[in-house]
Amino acid sequence: MKAKFWGVRGSIPSPSTEGNGFFTDKYGGNTSCLEVIANSGDEYIFDAGSGIRMLGNDLIKRGFTGKGKAKVFLSHLHHDHIQGWPFFMQAYVPGNEFDIYSGARDGKTIEQVFKDMMADPTFPVSLDQMMAKMNFKDIPKGDVVQNGVTVSYTETAHPNQCFSYKVQEKGEDQIMRTLVYATDTEHDGNGKLGPNDKKMVEWAKGADVLIYDAQYTPEEYNPADFGLPGMSKKGWGHSTYEKAIQIALQAGVKEVVLFHHDPSHDDKKMDKINQLAQQYLSDKGAEDKLKVTVAYEGLEIQL
Numbered sequence: 001m002k003a004k005f006w007g008v009r010g011s012i013p014s015p016s017t018e019g020n021g022f023f024t025d026k027y028g029g030n031t032s033c034l035e036v037i038a039n040s041g042d043e044y045i046f047d048a049g050s051g052i053r054m055l056g057n058d059l060i061k062r063g064f065t066g067k068g069k070a071k072v073f074l075s076h077l078h079h080d081h082i083q084g085w086p087f088f089m090q091a092y093v094p095g096n097e098f099d100i101y102s103g104a105r106d107g108k109t110i111e112q113v114f115k116d117m118m119a120d121p122t123f124p125v126s127l128d129q130m131m132a133k134m135n136f137k138d139i140p141k142g143d144v145v146q147n148g149v150t151v152s153y154t155e156t157a158h159p160n161q162c163f164s165y166k167v168q169e170k171g172e173d174q175i176m177r178t179l180v181y182a183t184d185t186e187h188d189g190n191g192k193l194g195p196n197d198k199k200m201v202e203w204a205k206g207a208d209v210l211i212y213d214a215q216y217t218p219e220e221y222n223p224a225d226f227g228l229p230g231m232s233k234k235g236w237g238h239s240t241y242e243k244a245i246q247i248a249l250q251a252g253v254k255e256v257v258l259f260h261h262d263p264s265h266d267d268k269k270m271d272k273i274n275q276l277a278q279q280y281l282s283d284k285g286a287e288d289k290l291k292v293t294v295a296y297e298g299l300e301i302q303l
């Protein structure tokens with residue numbers, strides 16, 4: 001399988017603006033969207049943040065339009081993971097078909113959440129005007145299996161519920177490849193592995209690629225730990241590059257991809273975070289055990 005990143009931000013898109021001297025050209029400003037193309041060519045989409053708009057445009061070039069099928073797995077229904085759907089042109093095209101999976105909550109179906117998002121007065125086009133076939137699948141019930149690909153899920157530590165998805169498919173050498181998409185998840189256990197972390201370690205055990213929420217630096221996550229002023233982000237449902245590396249090493253993961261970047265982190269800050277993450281890895285003497293990659297729009301990983 002091949003994974004391609006179309007949106008790597010959390011919370012809200014963060015476009016590059018020369019006028020404000022805030023640049024995000026290198027890593028990208030779109031919110032979460034990951035594409036996975038199976039060996040069969042089957043299309044999988046993880047999250048429909050603003051990055052899905054560009055994916056939709058790219059799919060035109062690939063002959064998807066009018067006969068395309070994709071399975072769409074939403075980690076959860078927070079804005080930054082669904083806000084791109086109304087701008088996903090492929091959803092307007094008759095003949096296209098999407099299976100859309102996520103967790104329904106409090107008696108509200110995913111379809112209802114999408115309808116509300118695209119309703120008067122917050123959006124001029126209704127969900128019913130999207131002509132592609134949309135099959136909404138509330139709460140995955142067990143694994144989703146298609147043409148040799150298995151997608152399984154587990155719940156993460158995040159307000160209002162969130163799922164991590166695990167994608168598995170054999171490579172040409174018949175050896176199983178595993179990708180874990182774990183955005184919007186919070187660690188626990190200061191310095192050591194807490195219960196949330198241990199669950200993530202078990203879940204990601206032996207994965208080739210772990211995509212993990214690293215929205216905050218440790219200092220931003222809890223300034224008080226460093227004697228700094230500022231608001232603690234405990235309980236907000238996000239994690240750090242340090243925890244990403246700790247969990248990945250413990251789980252024997254080959255590559256960890258830092259994901260769901262904070263919208264306030266411009267390219268300079270992201271370069272710095274990359275440097276700190278690589279330093280943290282080398283301080284642990286683990287450079288030969290794990291590859292640490294900072295996600296950026298356009299990044300492709302062949303598994």
Ligand SMILES: [Zn+2]
Nearest residue numbers: 010011080184
């Ligand atoms: Zn998010």
Ligand SMILES: [Zn+2]
Nearest residue numbers: 076078158184
């Ligand atoms: Zn969220």
